[in-house]
Amino acid sequence: MKILILGGTAEARQLANQLMQAGHEVITSLAGRTQDPILPKGGIRMGGFGGVPGLSAYLRAAHIELLVDATHPYAGLISVNAVAAAEISGITLIRLMRPPWTPGGGEDxxxxxxxxxxxxxxxxxxxxxxxxxxxxxxxxxxxxxxxxxxxxxxxxxxxxxxxxxxxxxxxxxxxxxxxxxxxxxxxxxxxxxxxxxxxxxxxxxxxxxxxxxxxxxARPIYGPAREVDSVEAALAAIGN
CATH class of the missing domain: 3.40.50.720 (NAD(P)-binding Rossmann-like Domain)
Structure with a gap:
């Protein structure tokens, strides 16, 4: 399966590496804001897409079969655009979003x-x-x-x-x-x-x-997607 991962997190790197080991073709897209980022295995794409039209066009042109949004929980517009682009392109979107912190006893x-x-x-x-x-x-x-x-x-x-x-x-x-x-x-x-x-x-x-x-x-609110909270859950959702 050809998979595009919207990355930039440790979870995105781990997922890309494991999907490559499982035999998938993986491209990780990075925004390019961090100098000398730690790169995952597989293909790398740097920079923005140009909004929903650009991301949709890329998904079609690259024959992407599955889109994974594994960006930072506050990545913002790219996560919103991923929902719309996946719908337009007719492909499945999986959002890998680590669980939020919650206050316990004694926190202010x-x-x-x-x-x-x-x-x-x-x-x-x-x-x-x-x-x-x-x-x-x-x-x-x-x-x-x-x-x-x-x-x-x-x-x-x-x-x-x-x-x-x-x-x-x-x-x-x-x-x-x-x-x-x-x-x-x-x-x-x-x-x-x-x-x-x-x-x-x-x-x-x-x-x-x-x-x-x-x-x-507080975290932003993104559109609907199949959401998982760990690399292991993402692999299970993809079928590995």
């Missing part, structure tokens, strides 16, 4: 639906560990009365102002390192997307232990 979470809402909710003099990526960065930085520690894999295009410090690093992160980081910078608030998975979850336990308030951005 506030669920918010946008960067603007999170920025507005910060108290004056908050010391914020910002782990939401590049999207919405300028919105947060309008809060000149707060101090931000901006954790990113790639440096942002904009120059950070005096009330923001770049922490350029790549996951996974350990509980010990997260505790040390939050103590060193005297973090009062953590702003996070609900990405799920284990590579970046240690920050939530560190926040719980240190009494750091968590502002969690």
């Amino acid at each position: 979470w506030t669920i918010l639906d946008s960067a603007q809402a999170a920025a507005d909710a910060l108290p004056s003099d908050a010391r914020v560990l910002l782990t939401t990526g590049h999207a919405g960065l300028s919105t947060y930085l309008e809060r000149y009365d707060c101090q931000f520690f901006v954790r990113l894999i790639e440096a942002p295009d904009l120059e950070l102002p005096r009330h923001a410090e770049l922490l350029q690093m790549r996951p996974p992160y350990t509980l010990a390192s997260e505790l040390a980081l939050m103590r060193r910078h005297e973090i009062s608030h953590l702003i996070s997307k609900n990405s799920g998975g284990g590579q970046t979850s240690a920050k939530l336990e560190a926040a719980r232990q240190l009494g750091v308030k968590v502002f969690m951005l």
Whole structure:
């Protein structure tokens, strides 16, 4: 079977590798935002498609038989476009979406639906560990009365102002390192997307232990698709 994976996550790489081992022809599409990404086995396509028309045309031209959306839970428009393009092209769409984190006992979470809402909710003099990526960065930085520690894999295009410090690093992160980081910078608030998975979850336990308030951005709502929550479930849905 010829399969297109919309990738960029560890799960997408694992799925591509296992599907290749099973004898499928696999192409993984990457947005191209990260320098030196870890590449899966199989074919690689870099860059956008040009919306629903472009993705639909690619699916037809490449004779794709199955589309798998294994992008980040906050990838945004590509996941919306995947629903429409699969319907237009008449092929099955499987969405591999890791389960969200859920608060347990002792966590201090506030669920918010946008960067603007999170920025507005910060108290004056908050010391914020910002782990939401590049999207919405300028919105947060309008809060000149707060101090931000901006954790990113790639440096942002904009120059950070005096009330923001770049922490350029790549996951996974350990509980010990997260505790040390939050103590060193005297973090009062953590702003996070609900990405799920284990590579970046240690920050939530560190926040719980240190009494750091968590502002969690809610996940977007995408259109209908057959949704699975693990690589193993995706393989079962595909028939491996």
